[in-house]
Amino acid sequence: MTHLLEIENASRRFGGVLAVNDVTAHVDEGELVGLIGPNGAGKTTLFNLISGFTPLSAGTVRFAGTPINGLRTNRVARLGISRTFQNLRVFPNMSVFDNVSVGAVGTLPQGPLDALFGAAKRADAISERTWAALEAVGLTHVADELAANLPYGRRKYLEIARALAMQPRFLILDEPAAGLNDTETRELAAFIKRLHGQGLTIMLVEHDMNLVMSICQRVLVLATGRKIADGPPEVIRQDPAVLEAYLGVDA
Amino acid sequence: MSASKSRPQWVLPVLIGLLVFAALPAVLASFDRGYFYQIANLALIFVLLSASMHLVTGVAGLLHLGHAAFYGVGAYTAALLTTKLGLGFTWTLPLSGLVAALVAFLVALPTMRLVSIYFAVATLAIGQMLYLVMLNWVEFTKGPNGIIVTKGLELFGFSLSGRLATYYTVAAVVVLCVVAIGRLSHSYYGNALRSIREDDQCADAMGVRTVRLKMEAFTLSAFFAGVAGSLWAHMTGYISPGDFKFSESILILAMVVVGGLGSLPGAVIGALLLILLPEGLRGLGDFRNIMVGMVMFLSILFLPKGLLGEVSALRLVRQQLGAAWRRTDNGIGIGWR
Numbered sequence: 283m284t285h286l287l288e289i290e291n292a293s294r295r296f297g298g299v300l301a302v303n304d305v306t307a308h309v310d311e312g313e314l315v316g317l318i319g320p321n322g323a324g325k326t327t328l329f330n331l332i333s334g335f336t337p338l339s340a341g342t343v344r345f346a347g348t349p350i351n352g353l354r355t356n357r358v359a360r361l362g363i364s365r366t367f368q369n370l371r372v373f374p375n376m377s378v379f380d381n382v383s384v385g386a387v388g389t390l391p392q393g394p395l396d397a398l399f400g401a402a403k404r405a406d407a408i409s410e411r412t413w414a415a416l417e418a419v420g421l422t423h424v425a426d427e428l429a430a431n432l433p434y435g436r437r438k439y440l441e442i443a444r445a446l447a448m449q450p451r452f453l454i455l456d457e458p459a460a461g462l463n464d465t466e467t468r469e470l471a472a473f474i475k476r477l478h479g480q481g482l483t484i485m486l487v488e489h490d491m492n493l494v495m496s497i498c499q500r501v502l503v504l505a506t507g508r509k510i511a512d513g514p515p516e517v518i519r520q521d522p523a524v525l526e527a528y529l530g531v532d533a
Numbered sequence: 534m535s536a537s538k539s540r541p542q543w544v545l546p547v548l549i550g551l552l553v554f555a556a557l558p559a560v561l562a563s564f565d566r567g568y569f570y571q572i573a574n575l576a577l578i579f580v581l582l583s584a585s586m587h588l589v590t591g592v593a594g595l596l597h598l599g600h601a602a603f604y605g606v607g608a609y610t611a612a613l614l615t616t617k618l619g620l621g622f623t624w625t626l627p628l629s630g631l632v633a634a635l636v637a638f639l640v641a642l643p644t645m646r647l648v649s650i651y652f653a654v655a656t657l658a659i660g661q662m663l664y665l666v667m668l669n670w671v672e673f674t675k676g677p678n679g680i681i682v683t684k685g686l687e688l689f690g691f692s693l694s695g696r697l698a699t700y701y702t703v704a705a706v707v708v709l710c711v712v713a714i715g716r717l718s719h720s721y722y723g724n725a726l727r728s729i730r731e732d733d734q735c736a737d738a739m740g741v742r743t744v745r746l747k748m749e750a751f752t753l754s755a756f757f758a759g760v761a762g763s764l765w766a767h768m769t770g771y772i773s774p775g776d777f778k779f780s781e782s783i784l785i786l787a788m789v790v791v792g793g794l795g796s797l798p799g800a801v802i803g804a805l806l807l808i809l810l811p812e813g814l815r816g817l818g819d820f821r822n823i824m825v826g827m828v829m830f831l832s833i834l835f836l837p838k839g840l841l842g843e844v845s846a847l848r849l850v851r852q853q854l855g856a857a858w859r860r861t862d863n864g865i866g867i868g869w870r
Contacts (some may be wrong), residue, residue: 392722
């Protein structure tokens with residue numbers, strides 16, 4: 283049985299600090315997995331290791347059987363891993379439509395000759411994907427708006443739309459609920475569940491437990507760079523190691 | 534991708550076509566002074582240079598400080614092919630573009646992984662190197678004496694060197710190239726280039742092959758600059774290294790900045806403004822340079838995005854300078870990716 287994503291003994295050292303220390307984990311096709319941990323646990327680093335942003339110090343990461351160590355970020359993206367950013371990184375001086383089209387054109391590359399002589403088929407495929415992604419997040423009515431002019435909550439959905447336009451096999455959301463109020467978080471949770479319901483494999487990296495516990499099938503817990511727990515939410519909630527990490531029981 | 538729906542899309546191109554190919558030549562012919570033709574042709578050539586700079590700096594966001602050198606490579610290619618091999622404009626036009634693009638491609642290979650300000654400095658150095666080659670390789674380029682280009686504009690042996698014919702040839706080539714640049718920059722390909730300008734790491738995570746696309750933008754813009762060089766060489770009949778020095782690169786950059794980074798119409802208007810304004814202000818003598826400086830200064834101060842731009846020039850520069858000090862994740866290779 284091969285997993286969609288396999289992380290084997292992954293480590294990442296920054297100077298003297300082991301940000302990720304010998305983590306082994308996996309994600310199966312069709313799962314909705316949460317990755318949680320207190321501040322500084324190494325969540326974002328592990329995430330960056332998976333998306334190819336940061337090279338591994340040791341270990342391997344395999345996606346659909348292909349080792350992705352040392353691959354360029356854009357290559358990893360084209361293999362089917364798509365992500366959003368914790369500190370929103372939309373393209374501010376581009377329209378909403380153009381923002382999302384970048385995700386589509388990234389995975390369906392259009393060359394200069396296509397642009398010059400108009401390969402209509404390719405362009406149609408890109409625009410189709412772009413509209414579909416905009417529709418999925420409900421931003422079609424602001425397609426011509428400049429991304430910088432969108433309110434914060436909308437920009438989150440814009441990032442998700444851009445990731446969806448890549449038609450990924452695996453979507454990683456980095457702290458999608460950060461900065462959202464309770465209502466917005468509930469809407470987001472419903473939206474993520476809907477995406478998952480359509481068969482997309484999703485990993486949710488979150489600082490806050492509630493969202494993860496309410497929608498994820500399985501939860502990975504990191505603390506100080508190590509994986510300390512891995513299981514369904516109800517088990518994680520009672521895991522003494524997790525409670526200790528979050529509440530600091532010992533001392 | 535958004536287009537205004539209030540008027541049909543063909544209206545503006547037709548108006549511009551009428552202006553360039555009917556109204557303006559009529560005015561020029563009615564005055565019939567060589568000086569006016571010269572100004573019109575010069576303005577058109579700089580429109581092309583500015584448009585090609587728009588592709589690399591305005592759209593792809595690469596701060597290019599050596600663009601005039603590729604213009605020079607094109608001009609020297611045309612001049613040398615004419616004087617040494619006896620080729621005419623028909624051949625030198627595409628070949629100048631291709632040679633300039635080839636040189637750009639070769640220098641881009643080692644420099645394209647440099648980020649931000651390091652890239653800008655590298656283009657500055659490349660521009661200076663090419664300029665010094667033109668200046669000092671006397672046996673080949675005739676150095677500071679320049680080269681007299683013996684053949685005027687022609688197409689398959691049919692001479693186009695009359696005043697009006699020259700204007701029409703230059704205008705036709707420039708319009709064709711500007712349309713091509715427009716197609717490149719207003720397409721999904723252009724959007725991928727824009728995403729690099731906006732946030733190249735993020736573009737990378739979206740699957741955009743950032744290094745390759747930057748190379749393409751740089752090479753394509755050099756191609757168009759080379760074409761402009763060939764026009765210039767055959768039009769004036771004499772070229773010298775002084776036409777392609779650093780200050781010309783800055784002039785082209787200023788056109789793009791004044792017009793607005795990321796906007797092709799802006800680049801065109803910027804070029805017209807910075808060529809026609811100094812000519813119009815000739816009566817002011819040396820003060821005209823101060824006036825041009827004032828225009829640039831005021832445009833950055835009061836129109837941070839230029840006349841029609843997508844990005845503020847200051848923001849782009851700040852982003853570029855800032856990146857030099859930004860720490861990279863893996864600790865190694867600041868300034869290199």
